Amino acid sequence: MINPATGAPVAEYALAQPADVDAAVASARAALGGWATATPAERSAVLAKLAKLADEATADLVAEEVSQTGKPVRLATEFDVPGSVDNIDFFAGAARHLEGKASGEYSADHTSSIRREAVGVVATITPWNYPLQMAVWKVLPALAAGCSVVIKPAEITPLTTLTLARLAAEAGLPAGVFNVVTGSGADVGTALAGHADVDMVTFTGSTPVGRKVMLAAAAHGHRTQLELGGKAPFVVFDDADLDAAIQGAVAGALINTGQDCTAATRAIVARDLYDDFVAGVAEVMSNIVVGDPGDPDTDLGPLITLAHRAKVAGMVERAPGEGGRIVTGGVAPDGPGSFYRPTLIADVSEQSEVWRDEIFGPVLAVRSFTDDDDALRQANDTAYGLAASAWTRDVYRAQRASREIHAGCVWINDHIPIISEMPHGGFGASGFGKDMSQYSLEEYLSIKHVMSDITGVADKTWHRTIFTKR
Numbered sequence: 001m002i003n004p005a006t007g008a009p010v011a012e013y014a015l016a017q018p019a020d021v022d023a024a025v026a027s028a029r030a031a032l033g034g035w036a037t038a039t040p041a042e043r044s045a046v047l048a049k050l051a052k053l054a055d056e057a058t059a060d061l062v063a064e065e066v067s068q069t070g071k072p073v074r075l076a077t078e079f080d081v082p083g084s085v086d087n088i089d090f091f092a093g094a095a096r097h098l099e100g101k102a103s104g105e106y107s108a109d110h111t112s113s114i115r116r117e118a119v120g121v122v123a124t125i126t127p128w129n130y131p132l133q134m135a136v137w138k139v140l141p142a143l144a145a146g147c148s149v150v151i152k153p154a155e156i157t158p159l160t161t162l163t164l165a166r167l168a169a170e171a172g173l174p175a176g177v178f179n180v181v182t183g184s185g186a187d188v189g190t191a192l193a194g195h196a197d198v199d200m201v202t203f204t205g206s207t208p209v210g211r212k213v214m215l216a217a218a219a220h221g222h223r224t225q226l227e228l229g230g231k232a233p234f235v236v237f238d239d240a241d242l243d244a245a246i247q248g249a250v251a252g253a254l255i256n257t258g259q260d261c262t263a264a265t266r267a268i269v270a271r272d273l274y275d276d277f278v279a280g281v282a283e284v285m286s287n288i289v290v291g292d293p294g295d296p297d298t299d300l301g302p303l304i305t306l307a308h309r310a311k312v313a314g315m316v317e318r319a320p321g322e323g324g325r326i327v328t329g330g331v332a333p334d335g336p337g338s339f340y341r342p343t344l345i346a347d348v349s350e351q352s353e354v355w356r357d358e359i360f361g362p363v364l365a366v367r368s369f370t371d372d373d374d375a376l377r378q379a380n381d382t383a384y385g386l387a388a389s390a391w392t393r394d395v396y397r398a399q400r401a402s403r404e405i406h407a408g409c410v411w412i413n414d415h416i417p418i419i420s421e422m423p424h425g426g427f428g429a430s431g432f433g434k435d436m437s438q439y440s441l442e443e444y445l446s447i448k449h450v451m452s453d454i455t456g457v458a459d460k461t462w463h464r465t466i467f468t469k470r
């Protein structure tokens, strides 16, 4: 494993083989019964202990996350780790709040009741951009629901997922309930996604891989949940607070070096504000401190790998050929590590690659719009539908944007904040299903209807519809 800030090795770990995936799934299957039949209070107690242990292990989790991803220590300390701890804590509580319709006689001759049961063994595959948060978002609702889990973190960022599993064991989670298999998507990921003996496959990652995972799971008819790519619009109406929009655009575009599925990537700005917006964003971006992720004064760490930087740089370099104007950035600093300067590309065409495709780097593309209809049309002119924001002081515009923008989350006068109680998940090419919140717990539960005869008679009235006694 390589530190993307230095190119130096961070750790060595074993790579699983498909046979290890079989063993992990068998372990999860064997442990399922005991965990699924534990009371909600018992499950809650273990998860609450895990939240406490994770909180106490903050320094280690931050260090691991920074060394394996290169994210700035400020981000890991103020966002990744506390957000994960809060999410664990949330699901410790959610485990005790299963809901359904009231039991009752919906048919006069029967009592109906609803049971909520764990889906079963859950296979989970996660990406490298927020290794701990993505693991928590998938594993915790599954555990809260009573499922057992086999998770495959990204090959290049397994550390915090392994630590989470160790802390879960320390918290009292029974052996076999939470299994980690390390290794590549090609070997371990395919074996897990297409495994016959899991009951559900949940995935966070890119859209093309997510679709492969869905196909593999579909071969067995398994339930799936997919959190995929994004290309979030950032719509600035002409009555917006320009300073707030400029700062919001920089924060929204640069979080995690732009390697964020909800990052602001397409700024769609009213013509009257356009020039000032571009100048303001360029000025803030040019002052961003790029460098050592371990330094609390660093704003922007490296991209995840040199190969990923080459992909980002290639897209930026091709942008002028499609009409884009690079206002700032577009360069990789000299020296080791896969760093890339914050980049602003103005005047891009609607069909250009940087406007349509996910870049997953610190790059913001900008276009103007003519009227509100045009702004919302441009916002929705994408296959993705994960997140969006609208910047306006007009309550009617805000309401219209939140109603008409096709995305799983629409922020008004902000971009990025998330919270454990509220769902995260996309539409269209961004996938389906929810992470975080009570909605996520639902993903891992099956609803069973139990209908009991309350007449006690053999000769039931409805039988006459089927046969007549002669």
Ligand code: NAP
Pocket (backbone or CB within 6 Å): 125, 126, 127, 128, 129, 130, 134, 152, 153, 154, 155, 156, 183, 184, 185, 186, 188, 189, 190, 193, 204, 205, 206, 207, 209, 210, 212, 213, 227, 228, 229, 230, 260, 261, 358, 360, 386, 426, 430, 431
């Ligand atoms: P990725 O290439 O799709 O990989 C995601 C995971 O899938 C990794 O663990 C990868 O393993 C594994 N994988 C690769 N090929 C596989 C296959 N054929 N079968 C099964 N598993 C396979 O995505 P990434 O580059 O890690 O992450 C970036 C992407 O994730 C972006 O598109 C981003 O938008 C998306 N994302 C979405 C959300 C959301 O909530 N919607 C959140 C975060 C990230 P290896 O890498 O080990 O080979």
